[in-house]
Amino acid sequence: MLISMRTTVGAAFAGCMMSVALSAILGFQTFLYFQIFPGDAMRYKLLVGWIWMLDAAHTLTICSSVWSYAITNFGDADYTTQIVPSLAATVALTAITTLSVNAFYGWRIHKMSKSNWWITFPIALLAITRVALAFVTTTEMILTKTFPAFAAGFNIVLTCGMSISAATDIVVSTSRYYYLRNLKQGYTGTQEVVDAVVVFTINDGCLTCAIAIAAIVFLLKMPGNFIWLGIYFSIGKLFSNSVLATLNLRNWYRHRPRPMGIPMTRAQPLATHTVSSGPPASSDKRTMDPQRMEVFVDQQVEYNVAMDSFMAMGDDDNISEHSRKSVNVR
Known part of the structure; x- marks a missing residue:
């Protein structure tokens, strides 16, 4: 029983x-x-x-x-x-x-x-x-x-x-x-x-x-x-x-610190060309020498989850990528 x-x-x-x-x-x-x-x-x-x-x-x-x-x-x-x-x-x-x-x-x-x-x-x-x-x-x-x-x-x-x-x-x-x-x-x-x-x-x-x-x-x-x-x-x-x-x-x-993606920023030199007849400049000090030109590309790529649909139902919809690039010449 x-x-x-x-x-x-x-x-x-x-x-x-x-x-x-x-x-x-x-x-x-x-x-x-x-x-x-x-x-x-x-x-x-x-x-x-x-x-x-x-x-x-x-x-x-x-x-x-x-x-x-x-x-x-x-x-x-x-x-x-x-x-x-x-x-x-x-x-x-x-x-x-x-x-x-x-x-x-x-x-x-x-x-x-x-x-x-x-x-x-x-x-x-x-x-x-x-x-x-x-x-x-x-x-x-x-x-x-x-x-x-x-x-x-x-x-x-x-x-x-x-x-x-x-x-x-x-x-x-x-x-x-x-x-x-x-x-x-x-x-x-x-x-x-x-x-x-x-x-x-x-x-x-x-x-x-x-x-x-x-x-x-x-x-x-x-x-x-x-x-x-x-x-x-x-x-x-x-x-x-x-x-x-x-x-x-x-x-x-x-409400996450990075709620909808991972922004990534990186800077890399593309080319360096120096025209100078004098001694080279110091490696730890940059000057505005008109005869010296350096070109850097600062590229920032931001990946976003483009989700009206994701945010409307919680999973599984399309993902889009948006990138922005800026070029600085010094």
């Missing part, structure tokens, strides 16, 4: 606490976004508001589900085999959240790839298939009402849905990495900025993919407990925080 409570109600409760913590982080990120970027395009504001509302509903369904198992039916070990409706709703809300996030990233990739449908169409297809399987899972959970009955015929549907979610993460992260890698070629001064975005992209995709795979493994190996469920609770939260972190990272770049 004790072991059963630890691996069922205890695992679900731990997952609930983690989800609430991630939801609090998302709420803070949402607050920061509207405080820092009040002038953003309306589509980004609507996206952030939509993500926050989905996350709030997702948190409520998770807490309601855990309350049913841990409080309302405390001590009833048999009740842990029941599927409460709010628990089934978490599957649908997770799928809607992942669809919203993947649609955002798919749209960005579509712009970066210059409307290359060979890349964006598979992303859209995978995301829609994931949602379809999630709604089938939610419906069957409500109809079967118990985990044993659901596992007998529909565990494969839930497993396929999470597998497609992991595959979508891999495709999206790989595509973003590919175009970001090409973006920074030839712009040495902005590689620091682009490299930071690349690292974030890879880590973000790897994390969500790893969480989905872990949930699949525990579902297949330990279908009789809630460890997989506690892990599954956090998937939607990670996707939501990913979008907000992508948008809010713009403020970090903006």
Whole structure:
């Protein structure tokens, strides 16, 4: 009985606490976004508001589900085999959240790839298939009402849905990495900025993919407990925080000492020609000898990230180079 409570109600409760913590982080990120970027395009504001509302509903369904198992039916070990409706709703809300996030990233990739449908169409297809399987899972959970009955015929549907979610993460992260890698070629001064975005992209995709795979493994190996469920609770939260972190990272770049690039100044002598019949001038003292002419080129190259688009969404857009040269003749 004790072991059963630890691996069922205890695992679900731990997952609930983690989800609430991630939801609090998302709420803070949402607050920061509207405080820092009040002038953003309306589509980004609507996206952030939509993500926050989905996350709030997702948190409520998770807490309601855990309350049913841990409080309302405390001590009833048999009740842990029941599927409460709010628990089934978490599957649908997770799928809607992942669809919203993947649609955002798919749209960005579509712009970066210059409307290359060979890349964006598979992303859209995978995301829609994931949602379809999630709604089938939610419906069957409500109809079967118990985990044993659901596992007998529909565990494969839930497993396929999470597998497609992991595959979508891999495709999206790989595509973003590919175009970001090409973006920074030839712009040495902005590689620091682009490299930071690349690292974030890879880590973000790897994390969500790893969480989905872990949930699949525990579902297949330990279908009789809630460890997989506690892990599954956090998937939607990670996707939501990913979008907000992508948008809010713009403020970090903006307030750095060198916010949008690395200015580099160098001076080098191009030629020195001396016309003099007398002794050479001292090496440590320059004079305005009219017979002595030195030509120096002071070249200042400033690399900027020209980003209305980068500053509008936080990553991945075009980079432009601007250079200025001045020539002094003495």
